[in-house]
Amino acid sequence: MKKHKLILIFLVVIIGASFFYNIEKTNAEALKTEDEIQKLLRQPQPQIKIPGLSFSKPTVTDGNIENATIGEYIQTIYRFGIATVSLFATIMIMIGGLQWILSAGSPEKITQAKKLVTQAFLGVGLAVFSYTILYLINPSLVEFKSLSVKVIQEIDIDTAILEGKTLYEGKSRSASDPIFDDIFKSFGNCINVDYRVLKAFALKESGLNHTIVNKSGFTGLFQTNQKFCKSALKKYPEWSSKCDDLTNPNVSTAVGSVMLQNALKKLTKCGDSLNPVDKGSLIYLNHNSGGGALNYILARDACQGGEKIKDGIVNFWNQHKGGAYNGQGLGEKRYAFSIGVGELIKNLGVTDFNNTFGNGALACPFSGAVPTYDESTILNFGSPTINCSKSFDGKKILTIGSSSIDGPNNIDDFIKSNCPNTLLVTEEGESGSRVNFAQQKIDSINNLSHYDFVLFYTGTNDIASGKTPEQTHQELKNLYQSAKTKSPGTKIISLSVSPYGRSGEKPKKLHELLKADPGASDYFVPWYEYSVDPSNIDILKPAFNKGVGKDQIHPNTAGYNFVAKLIIYEVSQK
Numbered sequence: 001m002k003k004h005k006l007i008l009i010f011l012v013v014i015i016g017a018s019f020f021y022n023i024e025k026t027n028a029e030a031l032k033t034e035d036e037i038q039k040l041l042r043q044p045q046p047q048i049k050i051p052g053l054s055f056s057k058p059t060v061t062d063g064n065i066e067n068a069t070i071g072e073y074i075q076t077i078y079r080f081g082i083a084t085v086s087l088f089a090t091i092m093i094m095i096g097g098l099q100w101i102l103s104a105g106s107p108e109k110i111t112q113a114k115k116l117v118t119q120a121f122l123g124v125g126l127a128v129f130s131y132t133i134l135y136l137i138n139p140s141l142v143e144f145k146s147l148s149v150k151v152i153q154e155i156d157i158d159t160a161i162l163e164g165k166t167l168y169e170g171k172s173r174s175a176s177d178p179i180f181d182d183i184f185k186s187f188g189n190c191i192n193v194d195y196r197v198l199k200a201f202a203l204k205e206s207g208l209n210h211t212i213v214n215k216s217g218f219t220g221l222f223q224t225n226q227k228f229c230k231s232a233l234k235k236y237p238e239w240s241s242k243c244d245d246l247t248n249p250n251v252s253t254a255v256g257s258v259m260l261q262n263a264l265k266k267l268t269k270c271g272d273s274l275n276p277v278d279k280g281s282l283i284y285l286n287h288n289s290g291g292g293a294l295n296y297i298l299a300r301d302a303c304q305g306g307e308k309i310k311d312g313i314v315n316f317w318n319q320h321k322g323g324a325y326n327g328q329g330l331g332e333k334r335y336a337f338s339i340g341v342g343e344l345i346k347n348l349g350v351t352d353f354n355n356t357f358g359n360g361a362l363a364c365p366f367s368g369a370v371p372t373y374d375e376s377t378i379l380n381f382g383s384p385t386i387n388c389s390k391s392f393d394g395k396k397i398l399t400i401g402s403s404s405i406d407g408p409n410n411i412d413d414f415i416k417s418n419c420p421n422t423l424l425v426t427e428e429g430e431s432g433s434r435v436n437f438a439q440q441k442i443d444s445i446n447n448l449s450h451y452d453f454v455l456f457y458t459g460t461n462d463i464a465s466g467k468t469p470e471q472t473h474q475e476l477k478n479l480y481q482s483a484k485t486k487s488p489g490t491k492i493i494s495l496s497v498s499p500y501g502r503s504g505e506k507p508k509k510l511h512e513l514l515k516a517d518p519g520a521s522d523y524f525v526p527w528y529e530y531s532v533d534p535s536n537i538d539i540l541k542p543a544f545n546k547g548v549g550k551d552q553i554h555p556n557t558a559g560y561n562f563v564a565k566l567i568i569y570e571v572s573q574k
């Protein structure tokens with residue numbers, strides 16, 4: 001038994017020692033073409049020579065490195081093992097024969113000698129015929145195929161950041177544009193973060209342009225690609241299956257929110273020591289330079305903020321890939337860009353990253369299906385060219401209507417935010433009101449000529465309560481005429497109705513009646529045709545819809561902003 005253990009230990013030492021190769025180090029930074037890679041490959045040389053072992057040189061074929069080293073090694077070890085086992089078996093047979101000769105006729109010693117000789121023959125037989133046995137079990141067990149390793153093409157790190165981006169569609173938006181705010185708010189609630197942090201990232205990455213594509217193919221609001229998307233969203237299979245649609249702002253923001261969450265987890269070690277600018281800078285460096293960069297600078301006192309962050313990121317890029325970027329200023333460039341993100345977060349009013357009060361009660365989208373996104377509305381008319389100087393600058397506006405006029409962050413507020421030089425926007429709205437409410441307001445105003453414009457947005461609740469589109473149309477015409485009679489110089493703006501749950505074709509019919517009667521008002525704004533979801537005429541389009549769980553008939557902030565711009569646009573055209 002001891003002899004068998006010694007043999008096993010000897011074989012393990014021989015096999016283990018031969019695994020240590022002396023392979024020449026190469027400069028991987030320069031790998032670009034197959035010919036260059038082929039020149040850098042070396043024939044492996046074992047440090048302990050094994051008789052009969054000679055490795056072939058790896059080759060590059062069709063973008064893959066073909067390496068037969070392991071197969072050749074196993075084949076040689078097999079042949080060497082057969083020879084070694086045969087040698088030991090021969091020795092064991094000789095020892096057994098000698099014991100038999102010297103047994104002096106002792107049955108016990110003869111039996112031991114026979115047993116030793118028999119075991120030796122069985123051992124060498126098993127070793128010699130092992131190939132045949134394995135082949136009979138499964139031919140693949142004795143096929144030593146070459147390893148095929150795909151060559152990863154080098155991409156300059158500078159092409160993966162927004163500087164040097166190429167816009168293929170659309171235009172950038174300003175920080176005041178709320179078009180994606182509801183999406184940011186809902187994902188902010190997923191990770192317990194102020195939505196404005198996500199907005200700041202999207203502003204810096206894409207200029208709030210969900211169709212942007214840079215030179216390396218990074219796409220969408222948060223400039224990602226399918227590989228990173230699938231990795232980030234692997235916990236959400238339904239979402240990761242949509243990574244081929246990165247112009248969908250919901251998908252891109254999902255990726256951005258996961259990256260933001262991962263960075264915030266790493267920053268817990270800093271406690272409350274970081275100000276909003278430094279915190280935003282570090283979070284963005286995680287996104288812009290990678291998680292390895294953030295780990296590197298956090299290990300070098302980045303929690304102290306300021307110059308420690310700058311020193312950390314500069315040193316990271318100077319030593320990255322063996323100093324390939326040393327002295328190129330890449331770290332300084334990344335730091336300046338990340339500080340810009342931190343400043344933007346601060347300027348947007350963020351003081352506590354985890355204060356989600358402004359996010360509202362929007363549900364986290366990860367718990368449901370991936371929302372589709374209606375590109376046509378945003379691309380064709382999402383940010384119409386508005387001319388406030390030809391419409392509302394220096395003017396006074398009275399808005400009268402139902403719930404879309406009543407309360408904060410509605411149409412009147414966005415008219416004012418888009419045209420800040422408007423002198424006055426007066427709201428006279430009441431949730432659930434009908435045309436008769438607007439008529440009462442007009443009748444009660446003594447000096448209607450004080451206003452340059454009166455905007456009416458009413459009629460939806462009338463048809464929802466049972467009136468026909470024709471009846472409502474006539475009441476609206478009477479309303480407009482009474483306002484014109486009272487103040488001939490005041491311009492009347494008629495805003496068509498929006499879809500209303502279970503009203504079917506009625507809103508559409510009223511819209512068509514108003515559109516076909518342009519003389520009823522000075523300006524007609526065709527809100528219905530831009531807002532209705534063609535797949536369900538009782539609700540708003542996804543781009544303007546508050547979403548599942550809400551009534552789906554009152555616009556989200558993007559919807560209110562859109563209709564405000566549409567009003568300004570229509571007025572400026574005449």
